[in-house]
Amino acid sequence: MKKTFYSNGKLLITGEYLVLDGAKALALPTKFGQNLIAEKSSNQEIKWKSHDADGSVWFEDTIPFSAIISNTPFEKESVKNTLITILREAFLLNPDAILNSEGYIVSTHLSFPKKWGLGTSSTLINNTAQWFNINAFELLKNSFGGSGYDIACAQNDNPIIYHLEQGKPVVEKVKFHPTFTENLYFVYLNQKQNSKNAIASYKEKKNNLEDAKEIIDQLTETVLDAKDEDTFAQALEKHEKELSSILEIKTVKESLFPDFDGTIKSLGAWGGDFVLVISKENPSPYFMAKGFETIIPYSEMIL
Template sequence: MKQTFYSNGKLLITGEYVVLDGAIALALPTKFGQNLVIENGSKQQIVWKSYDADGSVWFDDILLFSEIIAKTSFENNTVKTTLIEILHHAYLLNSNFITTSEGYIISTELTFPKFWGLGTSSTLINNIAQWLTIDAFQLLKNSFGGSGYDIACAQNDSAILYQLVNEKPIVRPIPFDPKFKDQIYFVYLNKKQSSKTAITNYYKKQGNTSKIIPVINEITNAVITNILSTEFVQNLEKHELEMSHILEMQTVKELLFPDFDGVVKSLGAWGGDFVMVVSKENPYTYFDKKGYEIVLPYSKIIL
Protein backbone atom coordinates (compact mmCIF):
# COMPACT_ATOMS: atom_id res chain seq x y z
CA MET A 1 0.00 0.00 0.00
CA LYS A 2 1.30 3.43 -0.98
CA GLN A 3 0.93 6.36 1.42
CA THR A 4 1.79 10.00 0.71
CA PHE A 5 2.21 12.82 3.22
CA TYR A 6 2.93 16.51 2.67
CA SER A 7 4.15 19.41 4.85
CA ASN A 8 4.55 23.14 4.21
CA GLY A 9 7.82 25.01 4.29
CA LYS A 10 8.31 28.06 6.52
CA LEU A 11 9.60 31.60 6.88
CA LEU A 12 10.05 33.24 10.29
CA ILE A 13 9.16 36.92 10.01
CA THR A 14 9.62 38.10 13.60
CA GLY A 15 11.03 36.63 16.78
CA GLU A 16 14.07 34.88 15.33
CA TYR A 17 16.25 33.34 18.04
CA VAL A 18 14.26 34.83 20.95
CA VAL A 19 11.34 32.54 20.07
CA LEU A 20 13.51 29.89 21.76
CA ASP A 21 13.16 31.83 25.02
CA GLY A 22 9.41 32.44 24.87
CA ALA A 23 8.98 35.44 22.57
CA ILE A 24 5.92 35.60 20.33
CA ALA A 25 6.91 35.01 16.71
CA LEU A 26 5.12 35.63 13.44
CA ALA A 27 5.71 32.83 10.93
CA LEU A 28 4.36 32.20 7.44
CA PRO A 29 3.94 28.82 5.76
CA THR A 30 5.12 28.72 2.16
CA LYS A 31 3.64 27.42 -1.07
CA PHE A 32 6.69 25.16 -1.21
CA GLY A 33 7.12 22.02 0.91
CA GLN A 34 8.01 18.34 0.87
CA ASN A 35 6.27 15.04 0.12
CA LEU A 36 6.98 11.73 1.83
CA VAL A 37 5.98 8.58 -0.05
CA ILE A 38 5.85 5.24 1.79
CA GLU A 39 5.63 1.81 0.13
CA ASN A 40 6.05 -1.73 1.44
CA GLY A 41 9.52 -3.23 1.24
CA SER A 42 11.45 -6.19 2.58
CA LYS A 43 14.65 -7.43 4.24
CA GLN A 44 14.12 -5.48 7.49
CA GLN A 45 15.42 -2.33 5.87
CA ILE A 46 14.37 1.00 4.35
CA VAL A 47 15.42 1.78 0.82
CA TRP A 48 15.49 5.57 0.98
CA LYS A 49 15.78 8.07 -1.86
CA SER A 50 15.46 11.86 -1.60
CA TYR A 51 14.72 14.07 -4.60
CA ASP A 52 15.43 17.77 -4.98
CA ALA A 53 12.93 20.08 -6.68
CA ASP A 54 14.59 19.59 -10.08
CA GLY A 55 14.16 15.82 -9.85
CA SER A 56 17.80 15.10 -9.05
CA VAL A 57 18.60 12.62 -6.27
CA TRP A 58 20.49 14.19 -3.36
CA PHE A 59 20.39 11.20 -1.01
CA ASP A 60 20.17 7.50 -1.83
CA ASP A 61 20.93 4.80 0.72
CA ILE A 62 19.70 1.77 2.63
CA LEU A 63 18.84 2.04 6.34
CA LEU A 64 18.73 -1.20 8.26
CA PHE A 65 16.12 -1.61 10.98
CA SER A 66 18.94 -2.67 13.30
CA GLU A 67 20.77 0.62 12.61
CA ILE A 68 17.62 2.60 13.46
CA ILE A 69 17.05 0.70 16.72
CA ALA A 70 20.70 1.09 17.78
CA LYS A 71 20.95 4.71 16.51
CA THR A 72 24.07 3.87 14.53
CA SER A 73 26.14 6.83 13.40
CA PHE A 74 28.26 7.11 10.26
CA GLU A 75 31.20 9.51 10.37
CA ASN A 76 31.43 9.74 6.60
CA ASN A 77 27.69 10.22 6.04
CA THR A 78 26.14 12.96 8.15
CA VAL A 79 22.83 12.87 6.23
CA LYS A 80 22.38 9.17 6.96
CA THR A 81 23.35 9.68 10.59
CA THR A 82 20.82 12.51 11.01
CA LEU A 83 18.08 10.51 9.29
CA ILE A 84 18.72 7.47 11.47
CA GLU A 85 18.64 9.65 14.58
CA ILE A 86 15.22 11.06 13.60
CA LEU A 87 13.90 7.57 12.84
CA HIS A 88 15.38 6.20 16.08
CA HIS A 89 13.47 8.77 18.12
CA ALA A 90 10.37 8.06 16.05
CA TYR A 91 10.87 4.40 16.95
CA LEU A 92 11.00 5.29 20.65
CA LEU A 93 7.66 7.10 20.29
CA ASN A 94 6.02 4.37 18.20
CA SER A 95 7.95 1.16 17.60
CA ASN A 96 5.25 -0.47 15.47
CA PHE A 97 6.69 0.72 12.19
CA ILE A 98 9.75 -1.41 12.89
CA THR A 99 8.33 -4.31 14.88
CA THR A 100 5.37 -5.04 12.60
CA SER A 101 6.93 -4.44 9.18
CA GLU A 102 9.15 -6.35 6.76
CA GLY A 103 10.61 -3.13 5.36
CA TYR A 104 9.87 0.00 3.35
CA ILE A 105 10.66 1.82 0.15
CA ILE A 106 10.58 5.52 0.99
CA SER A 107 11.10 8.62 -1.10
CA THR A 108 11.02 12.33 -0.27
CA GLU A 109 10.31 15.00 -2.86
CA LEU A 110 11.04 18.68 -2.25
CA THR A 111 9.04 21.27 -4.16
CA PHE A 112 11.70 23.91 -3.43
CA PRO A 113 15.45 23.74 -4.09
CA LYS A 114 17.11 22.10 -1.09
CA PHE A 115 19.57 24.96 -0.66
CA TRP A 116 16.79 27.50 -0.07
CA GLY A 117 16.44 26.50 3.58
CA LEU A 118 12.64 26.56 3.72
CA GLY A 119 12.47 23.53 6.01
CA THR A 120 13.99 20.37 4.55
CA SER A 121 14.32 18.91 8.05
CA SER A 122 11.11 20.25 9.60
CA THR A 123 8.93 19.10 6.71
CA LEU A 124 10.55 15.67 6.90
CA ILE A 125 10.00 15.42 10.66
CA ASN A 126 6.37 16.49 10.35
CA ASN A 127 5.79 14.02 7.53
CA ILE A 128 7.30 11.17 9.54
CA ALA A 129 5.12 12.18 12.51
CA GLN A 130 2.02 12.12 10.29
CA TRP A 131 2.95 8.68 8.97
CA LEU A 132 3.49 7.22 12.44
CA THR A 133 0.77 9.27 14.20
CA ILE A 134 3.17 10.68 16.77
CA ASP A 135 3.68 14.20 18.12
CA ALA A 136 5.83 16.11 15.60
CA PHE A 137 6.87 18.70 18.20
CA GLN A 138 8.10 15.95 20.50
CA LEU A 139 9.95 14.24 17.66
CA LEU A 140 11.65 17.51 16.76
CA LYS A 141 12.62 18.18 20.37
CA ASN A 142 14.03 14.69 20.86
CA SER A 143 15.96 14.54 17.60
CA PHE A 144 16.82 17.79 15.88
CA GLY A 145 16.02 20.50 18.42
CA GLY A 146 14.72 24.02 17.83
CA SER A 147 11.72 26.09 18.82
CA GLY A 148 9.16 24.17 16.75
CA TYR A 149 7.74 27.14 14.83
CA ASP A 150 8.72 25.34 11.61
CA ILE A 151 6.62 22.32 12.63
CA ALA A 152 3.69 24.64 13.25
CA CYS A 153 4.10 26.09 9.74
CA ALA A 154 4.29 22.57 8.32
CA GLN A 155 0.87 21.88 9.85
CA ASN A 156 -0.94 25.16 9.09
CA ASP A 157 -2.10 26.82 5.88
CA SER A 158 -2.22 30.37 7.21
CA ALA A 159 0.01 32.77 9.08
CA ILE A 160 0.61 31.83 12.72
CA LEU A 161 1.67 33.40 15.97
CA TYR A 162 3.94 30.95 17.75
CA GLN A 163 5.15 30.94 21.34
CA LEU A 164 6.74 28.50 23.76
CA VAL A 165 5.04 28.65 27.15
CA ASN A 166 6.66 26.42 29.76
CA GLU A 167 8.40 24.71 26.80
CA LYS A 168 5.02 23.82 25.27
CA PRO A 169 4.13 25.16 21.80
CA ILE A 170 1.20 27.55 21.55
CA VAL A 171 0.06 28.00 17.95
CA ARG A 172 -2.50 30.59 16.92
CA PRO A 173 -3.49 30.79 13.23
CA ILE A 174 -4.18 34.40 12.27
CA PRO A 175 -5.26 36.32 9.18
CA PHE A 176 -2.29 38.11 7.63
CA ASP A 177 -2.88 39.73 4.27
CA PRO A 178 -1.05 43.07 3.98
CA LYS A 179 -2.66 45.42 1.48
CA PHE A 180 0.84 46.38 0.35
CA LYS A 181 2.02 42.79 -0.15
CA ASP A 182 2.87 43.63 -3.77
CA GLN A 183 5.75 45.65 -2.25
CA ILE A 184 7.07 42.65 -0.26
CA TYR A 185 9.73 40.38 -1.76
CA PHE A 186 11.94 37.56 -0.51
CA VAL A 187 15.58 37.43 -1.61
CA TYR A 188 17.84 34.40 -1.29
CA LEU A 189 21.32 35.26 -0.01
CA ASN A 190 23.08 32.46 -1.92
CA LYS A 191 24.00 30.81 1.36
CA LYS A 192 22.14 28.17 3.33
CA GLN A 193 22.45 28.71 7.07
CA SER A 194 22.60 25.84 9.54
CA SER A 195 19.82 26.27 12.12
CA LYS A 196 21.67 24.12 14.65
CA THR A 197 24.84 26.20 14.35
CA ALA A 198 22.93 29.47 14.50
CA ILE A 199 21.11 28.41 17.66
CA THR A 200 24.37 27.32 19.29
CA ASN A 201 25.97 30.68 18.51
CA TYR A 202 22.93 32.52 19.85
CA TYR A 203 23.16 30.77 23.20
CA LYS A 204 26.86 31.61 23.39
CA LYS A 205 26.18 35.32 22.87
CA GLN A 206 22.88 35.86 24.62
CA GLY A 207 22.76 37.79 27.85
CA ASN A 208 19.58 38.42 29.77
CA THR A 209 16.80 38.13 27.20
CA SER A 210 14.00 38.82 29.67
CA LYS A 211 14.09 42.53 28.84
CA ILE A 212 14.07 42.10 25.08
CA ILE A 213 11.20 39.60 24.89
CA PRO A 214 8.45 42.13 25.74
CA VAL A 215 9.95 44.49 23.13
CA ILE A 216 9.91 41.82 20.42
CA ASN A 217 6.37 40.80 21.44
CA GLU A 218 5.23 44.40 21.09
CA ILE A 219 6.84 44.65 17.64
CA THR A 220 5.25 41.38 16.50
CA ASN A 221 1.81 42.55 17.60
CA ALA A 222 2.38 45.86 15.82
CA VAL A 223 3.42 44.11 12.61
CA ILE A 224 0.21 42.07 12.43
CA THR A 225 -2.12 44.96 13.31
CA ASN A 226 -0.69 47.85 11.30
CA ILE A 227 -2.19 48.07 7.84
CA LEU A 228 -0.07 50.98 6.65
CA SER A 229 3.18 50.14 4.92
CA THR A 230 5.04 53.00 6.64
CA GLU A 231 4.26 51.64 10.12
CA PHE A 232 5.00 48.08 8.99
CA VAL A 233 8.40 49.18 7.70
CA GLN A 234 9.22 51.08 10.88
CA ASN A 235 8.48 48.02 12.99
CA LEU A 236 10.66 45.78 10.82
CA GLU A 237 13.55 48.24 11.13
CA LYS A 238 13.11 48.42 14.89
CA HIS A 239 13.13 44.61 15.07
CA GLU A 240 16.40 44.45 13.10
CA LEU A 241 18.09 46.92 15.41
CA GLU A 242 16.97 45.13 18.57
CA MET A 243 18.21 41.76 17.28
CA SER A 244 21.44 43.34 16.05
CA HIS A 245 22.21 44.39 19.64
CA ILE A 246 21.41 40.96 21.05
CA LEU A 247 23.38 39.01 18.46
CA GLU A 248 26.23 41.56 18.34
CA MET A 249 26.00 41.47 14.55
CA GLN A 250 25.48 44.06 11.86
CA THR A 251 22.07 44.04 10.26
CA VAL A 252 22.02 42.46 6.82
CA LYS A 253 21.27 45.83 5.24
CA GLU A 254 24.28 47.45 6.93
CA LEU A 255 26.49 44.56 5.89
CA LEU A 256 25.38 43.87 2.32
CA PHE A 257 22.89 46.46 1.07
CA PRO A 258 23.60 49.86 2.70
CA ASP A 259 22.59 51.76 -0.44
CA PHE A 260 19.24 49.98 -0.91
CA ASP A 261 16.20 52.26 -0.95
CA GLY A 262 13.88 50.14 1.17
CA VAL A 263 13.81 47.74 4.09
CA VAL A 264 15.80 44.51 4.32
CA LYS A 265 15.00 42.18 7.23
CA SER A 266 16.75 38.96 8.17
CA LEU A 267 14.53 35.90 8.56
CA GLY A 268 15.35 32.97 10.82
CA ALA A 269 19.08 32.36 11.15
CA TRP A 270 20.99 35.57 10.42
CA GLY A 271 23.59 35.39 7.67
CA GLY A 272 21.89 33.01 5.27
CA ASP A 273 18.75 31.74 3.58
CA PHE A 274 16.14 34.42 2.75
CA VAL A 275 15.66 38.04 3.71
CA MET A 276 12.41 39.97 3.43
CA VAL A 277 12.48 43.17 1.41
CA VAL A 278 9.90 45.95 1.34
CA SER A 279 10.31 48.18 -1.69
CA LYS A 280 8.02 50.52 -3.62
CA GLU A 281 9.80 49.54 -6.84
CA ASN A 282 10.52 46.00 -8.04
CA PRO A 283 14.00 45.40 -6.51
CA TYR A 284 15.03 42.59 -8.86
CA THR A 285 17.52 44.69 -10.88
CA TYR A 286 19.22 46.00 -7.72
CA PHE A 287 19.75 42.55 -6.20
CA ASP A 288 20.58 40.89 -9.51
CA LYS A 289 23.42 43.36 -10.08
CA LYS A 290 24.82 42.40 -6.67
CA GLY A 291 24.69 38.68 -7.55
CA TYR A 292 21.43 37.73 -5.83
CA GLU A 293 19.28 36.33 -8.62
CA ILE A 294 16.49 34.72 -6.60
CA VAL A 295 13.98 37.47 -5.84
CA LEU A 296 10.47 36.15 -5.19
CA PRO A 297 7.38 38.35 -4.78
CA TYR A 298 5.16 37.66 -1.78
CA SER A 299 2.46 36.03 -3.92
CA LYS A 300 4.90 33.48 -5.36
CA ILE A 301 6.18 32.08 -2.06
CA ILE A 302 3.69 32.69 0.77
CA LEU A 303 0.76 30.29 1.10
Protein backbone atom coordinates in the same frame (compact mmCIF):
# COMPACT_ATOMS: atom_id res chain seq x y z
CA MET B 1 -0.15 0.38 -0.69
CA LYS B 2 1.51 3.79 -0.89
CA LYS B 3 0.92 6.46 1.73
CA THR B 4 1.74 10.09 0.91
CA PHE B 5 2.38 12.84 3.45
CA TYR B 6 3.03 16.53 2.83
CA SER B 7 4.35 19.44 4.91
CA ASN B 8 4.65 23.16 4.22
CA GLY B 9 7.88 25.09 4.23
CA LYS B 10 8.29 28.11 6.51
CA LEU B 11 9.52 31.67 6.87
CA LEU B 12 9.94 33.37 10.25
CA ILE B 13 9.03 37.04 9.93
CA THR B 14 9.56 38.14 13.54
CA GLY B 15 10.95 36.64 16.73
CA GLU B 16 14.03 34.88 15.37
CA TYR B 17 16.25 33.46 18.12
CA LEU B 18 14.11 34.96 20.90
CA VAL B 19 11.31 32.53 20.03
CA LEU B 20 13.54 29.94 21.73
CA ASP B 21 13.07 31.84 24.99
CA GLY B 22 9.32 32.37 24.79
CA ALA B 23 8.97 35.46 22.58
CA LYS B 24 6.00 35.60 20.23
CA ALA B 25 6.90 35.08 16.59
CA LEU B 26 5.01 35.66 13.37
CA ALA B 27 5.60 32.77 11.00
CA LEU B 28 4.26 32.17 7.49
CA PRO B 29 3.81 28.78 5.78
CA THR B 30 5.07 28.81 2.20
CA LYS B 31 3.61 27.52 -1.05
CA PHE B 32 6.72 25.34 -1.24
CA GLY B 33 7.17 22.19 0.83
CA GLN B 34 8.10 18.51 0.77
CA ASN B 35 6.25 15.24 0.51
CA LEU B 36 7.11 11.75 1.69
CA ILE B 37 5.82 8.60 0.02
CA ALA B 38 6.10 5.34 1.95
CA GLU B 39 5.17 1.87 0.71
CA LYS B 40 5.60 -1.53 2.27
CA SER B 41 8.56 -3.65 1.22
CA SER B 42 10.70 -6.43 2.65
CA ASN B 43 14.13 -7.42 4.03
CA GLN B 44 13.71 -5.51 7.32
CA GLU B 45 15.11 -2.33 5.79
CA ILE B 46 14.18 1.06 4.41
CA LYS B 47 15.22 1.88 0.86
CA TRP B 48 15.38 5.67 0.94
CA LYS B 49 15.61 8.17 -1.91
CA SER B 50 15.46 11.99 -1.54
CA HIS B 51 14.77 14.27 -4.52
CA ASP B 52 15.56 17.96 -4.91
CA ALA B 53 13.14 20.36 -6.62
CA ASP B 54 14.62 19.67 -10.07
CA GLY B 55 14.02 15.93 -9.65
CA SER B 56 17.67 15.08 -9.03
CA VAL B 57 18.46 12.59 -6.27
CA TRP B 58 20.51 14.23 -3.51
CA PHE B 59 20.49 11.26 -1.14
CA GLU B 60 19.95 7.55 -1.68
CA ASP B 61 20.76 4.67 0.64
CA THR B 62 19.42 1.58 2.39
CA ILE B 63 18.95 1.65 6.16
CA PRO B 64 18.54 -1.68 7.97
CA PHE B 65 15.92 -1.80 10.70
CA SER B 66 18.69 -3.04 12.99
CA ALA B 67 20.55 0.28 12.57
CA ILE B 68 17.43 2.18 13.65
CA ILE B 69 16.68 -0.09 16.60
CA SER B 70 20.29 -0.05 17.87
CA ASN B 71 21.04 3.53 16.68
CA THR B 72 24.10 2.38 14.74
CA PRO B 73 26.07 5.28 13.20
CA PHE B 74 27.84 4.96 9.86
CA GLU B 75 31.30 6.46 9.49
CA LYS B 76 31.52 9.67 7.44
CA GLU B 77 27.86 9.40 6.41
CA SER B 78 26.46 12.59 7.93
CA VAL B 79 23.16 12.61 6.02
CA LYS B 80 22.60 8.94 6.68
CA ASN B 81 23.45 9.34 10.37
CA THR B 82 21.10 12.30 10.69
CA LEU B 83 18.31 10.29 9.07
CA ILE B 84 18.98 7.33 11.38
CA THR B 85 18.77 9.68 14.37
CA ILE B 86 15.35 10.94 13.25
CA LEU B 87 14.09 7.44 12.51
CA ARG B 88 15.49 6.13 15.80
CA GLU B 89 13.62 8.80 17.78
CA ALA B 90 10.46 8.13 15.77
CA PHE B 91 10.86 4.41 16.51
CA LEU B 92 11.18 5.11 20.24
CA LEU B 93 7.91 7.06 20.15
CA ASN B 94 6.12 4.29 18.19
CA PRO B 95 8.10 1.01 17.98
CA ASP B 96 5.28 -0.79 16.17
CA ALA B 97 5.94 1.18 12.96
CA ILE B 98 9.21 -0.76 12.64
CA LEU B 99 8.66 -3.92 14.67
CA ASN B 100 5.39 -4.76 12.90
CA SER B 101 6.72 -4.10 9.41
CA GLU B 102 8.69 -6.14 6.88
CA GLY B 103 10.31 -3.07 5.32
CA TYR B 104 9.65 0.15 3.45
CA ILE B 105 10.47 1.98 0.25
CA VAL B 106 10.50 5.73 0.94
CA SER B 107 10.90 8.65 -1.42
CA THR B 108 10.83 12.35 -0.59
CA HIS B 109 10.36 15.26 -3.01
CA LEU B 110 11.08 18.92 -2.35
CA SER B 111 9.18 21.57 -4.30
CA PHE B 112 11.87 24.17 -3.47
CA PRO B 113 15.64 23.91 -4.02
CA LYS B 114 17.22 22.27 -0.99
CA LYS B 115 19.72 25.13 -0.62
CA TRP B 116 16.94 27.68 0.00
CA GLY B 117 16.49 26.72 3.65
CA LEU B 118 12.70 26.79 3.64
CA GLY B 119 12.51 23.70 5.84
CA THR B 120 14.11 20.60 4.35
CA SER B 121 14.58 19.21 7.87
CA SER B 122 11.34 20.42 9.46
CA THR B 123 9.19 19.11 6.60
CA LEU B 124 11.02 15.77 6.83
CA ILE B 125 10.42 15.58 10.58
CA ASN B 126 6.75 16.47 10.26
CA ASN B 127 6.24 13.99 7.41
CA THR B 128 8.04 11.27 9.38
CA ALA B 129 5.84 12.02 12.39
CA GLN B 130 2.73 11.61 10.24
CA TRP B 131 4.09 8.36 8.82
CA PHE B 132 4.86 6.96 12.31
CA ASN B 133 1.65 8.46 13.76
CA ILE B 134 3.52 10.36 16.49
CA ASN B 135 3.78 13.94 17.78
CA ALA B 136 6.02 15.98 15.46
CA PHE B 137 6.98 18.47 18.19
CA GLU B 138 8.23 15.59 20.36
CA LEU B 139 10.16 14.15 17.44
CA LEU B 140 11.79 17.53 16.78
CA LYS B 141 12.69 17.98 20.44
CA ASN B 142 14.24 14.51 20.64
CA SER B 143 16.19 14.80 17.39
CA PHE B 144 17.07 18.26 16.06
CA GLY B 145 15.84 20.57 18.79
CA GLY B 146 14.68 24.13 18.13
CA SER B 147 11.60 26.18 18.95
CA GLY B 148 9.18 24.20 16.79
CA TYR B 149 7.74 27.16 14.84
CA ASP B 150 8.79 25.37 11.64
CA ILE B 151 6.77 22.29 12.62
CA ALA B 152 3.76 24.54 13.27
CA CYS B 153 4.15 26.00 9.77
CA ALA B 154 4.46 22.50 8.32
CA GLN B 155 1.08 21.66 9.83
CA ASN B 156 -0.84 24.87 9.12
CA ASP B 157 -2.02 26.60 5.95
CA ASN B 158 -2.50 29.93 7.73
CA PRO B 159 -0.16 32.56 9.15
CA ILE B 160 0.51 31.84 12.82
CA ILE B 161 1.71 33.52 15.98
CA TYR B 162 3.90 30.98 17.73
CA HIS B 163 5.47 30.90 21.17
CA LEU B 164 6.65 28.51 23.83
CA GLU B 165 4.86 28.44 27.18
CA GLN B 166 6.74 26.44 29.81
CA GLY B 167 8.47 24.71 26.94
CA LYS B 168 5.22 23.71 25.22
CA PRO B 169 4.27 25.01 21.76
CA VAL B 170 1.37 27.45 21.51
CA VAL B 171 0.05 28.02 17.99
CA GLU B 172 -2.43 30.77 17.20
CA LYS B 173 -3.84 31.01 13.68
CA VAL B 174 -4.07 34.65 12.65
CA LYS B 175 -5.22 36.77 9.74
CA PHE B 176 -2.32 38.42 7.97
CA HIS B 177 -3.22 39.94 4.63
CA PRO B 178 -1.26 43.18 4.16
CA THR B 179 -2.76 45.47 1.52
CA PHE B 180 0.75 46.25 0.30
CA THR B 181 1.97 42.75 -0.54
CA GLU B 182 2.85 43.90 -4.07
CA ASN B 183 5.76 45.75 -2.41
CA LEU B 184 7.03 42.71 -0.49
CA TYR B 185 9.71 40.41 -1.89
CA PHE B 186 11.87 37.56 -0.64
CA VAL B 187 15.51 37.56 -1.73
CA TYR B 188 17.81 34.55 -1.33
CA LEU B 189 21.26 35.45 -0.03
CA ASN B 190 23.04 32.69 -1.99
CA GLN B 191 24.02 30.74 1.11
CA LYS B 192 22.21 28.36 3.41
CA GLN B 193 22.60 29.14 7.08
CA ASN B 194 23.16 26.31 9.56
CA SER B 195 20.36 26.76 12.10
CA LYS B 196 22.05 24.60 14.73
CA ASN B 197 25.22 26.68 14.61
CA ALA B 198 23.27 29.95 14.63
CA ILE B 199 21.27 28.87 17.68
CA ALA B 200 24.43 27.79 19.51
CA SER B 201 26.00 31.19 18.80
CA TYR B 202 22.88 32.96 20.09
CA LYS B 203 22.90 30.95 23.32
CA GLU B 204 26.50 31.96 23.94
CA LYS B 205 25.73 35.67 23.51
CA LYS B 206 22.36 36.09 25.18
CA ASN B 207 22.07 37.88 28.50
CA ASN B 208 18.93 38.78 30.40
CA LEU B 209 16.35 38.85 27.63
CA GLU B 210 13.12 39.69 29.47
CA ASP B 211 13.08 43.30 28.25
CA ALA B 212 14.03 42.22 24.72
CA LYS B 213 11.26 39.60 24.67
CA GLU B 214 8.71 42.24 25.64
CA ILE B 215 9.94 44.53 22.86
CA ILE B 216 9.80 41.72 20.27
CA ASP B 217 6.30 40.72 21.41
CA GLN B 218 5.14 44.30 20.89
CA LEU B 219 6.81 44.55 17.48
CA THR B 220 5.26 41.24 16.42
CA GLU B 221 1.81 42.60 17.25
CA THR B 222 2.58 45.84 15.38
CA VAL B 223 3.71 43.91 12.29
CA LEU B 224 0.64 41.69 12.43
CA ASP B 225 -1.79 44.60 12.78
CA ALA B 226 -0.04 47.11 10.48
CA LYS B 227 -2.54 48.80 8.19
CA ASP B 228 0.03 50.59 6.06
CA GLU B 229 3.45 49.91 4.61
CA ASP B 230 5.29 52.57 6.62
CA THR B 231 4.13 51.21 9.99
CA PHE B 232 5.05 47.70 8.87
CA ALA B 233 8.51 48.74 7.66
CA GLN B 234 9.31 50.81 10.75
CA ALA B 235 8.43 47.92 13.06
CA LEU B 236 10.67 45.53 11.11
CA GLU B 237 13.53 48.04 11.15
CA LYS B 238 13.21 48.36 14.94
CA HIS B 239 13.20 44.55 15.13
CA GLU B 240 16.45 44.41 13.14
CA LYS B 241 18.13 46.93 15.44
CA GLU B 242 17.04 45.04 18.55
CA LEU B 243 18.40 41.71 17.29
CA SER B 244 21.57 43.40 16.00
CA SER B 245 22.23 44.64 19.53
CA ILE B 246 21.58 41.24 21.12
CA LEU B 247 23.60 39.23 18.57
CA GLU B 248 26.34 41.88 18.27
CA ILE B 249 26.11 41.53 14.50
CA LYS B 250 25.46 44.20 11.87
CA THR B 251 22.09 44.05 10.20
CA VAL B 252 22.04 42.51 6.72
CA LYS B 253 21.29 45.92 5.23
CA GLU B 254 24.28 47.49 6.98
CA SER B 255 26.63 44.71 5.94
CA LEU B 256 25.46 43.92 2.40
CA PHE B 257 23.05 46.55 1.09
CA PRO B 258 23.73 49.93 2.75
CA ASP B 259 22.71 51.86 -0.37
CA PHE B 260 19.35 50.13 -0.83
CA ASP B 261 16.33 52.43 -0.82
CA GLY B 262 13.91 50.36 1.24
CA THR B 263 13.66 48.02 4.21
CA ILE B 264 15.46 44.67 4.49
CA LYS B 265 14.62 42.22 7.28
CA SER B 266 16.55 39.07 8.14
CA LEU B 267 14.40 35.94 8.40
CA GLY B 268 15.29 33.06 10.67
CA ALA B 269 19.02 32.50 11.20
CA TRP B 270 20.97 35.67 10.42
CA GLY B 271 23.52 35.56 7.62
CA GLY B 272 21.83 33.19 5.20
CA ASP B 273 18.69 31.95 3.50
CA PHE B 274 16.08 34.59 2.67
CA VAL B 275 15.49 38.22 3.62
CA LEU B 276 12.23 40.13 3.38
CA VAL B 277 12.48 43.25 1.23
CA ILE B 278 10.01 46.14 1.31
CA SER B 279 10.33 48.34 -1.75
CA LYS B 280 7.99 50.67 -3.61
CA GLU B 281 9.88 49.87 -6.82
CA ASN B 282 10.65 46.40 -8.13
CA PRO B 283 14.01 45.67 -6.43
CA SER B 284 15.05 42.93 -8.87
CA PRO B 285 17.51 45.07 -10.91
CA TYR B 286 19.27 46.23 -7.71
CA PHE B 287 19.74 42.75 -6.26
CA MET B 288 20.56 41.05 -9.56
CA ALA B 289 23.30 43.61 -10.19
CA LYS B 290 24.83 42.51 -6.89
CA GLY B 291 24.62 38.82 -7.79
CA PHE B 292 21.44 37.90 -5.92
CA GLU B 293 19.23 36.44 -8.61
CA THR B 294 16.51 34.66 -6.62
CA ILE B 295 13.85 37.32 -5.96
CA ILE B 296 10.36 36.00 -5.23
CA PRO B 297 7.28 38.21 -4.86
CA TYR B 298 5.23 37.68 -1.69
CA SER B 299 2.26 36.29 -3.65
CA GLU B 300 4.41 33.54 -5.16
CA MET B 301 6.01 32.51 -1.85
CA ILE B 302 3.38 32.63 0.89
CA LEU B 303 0.30 30.39 1.19
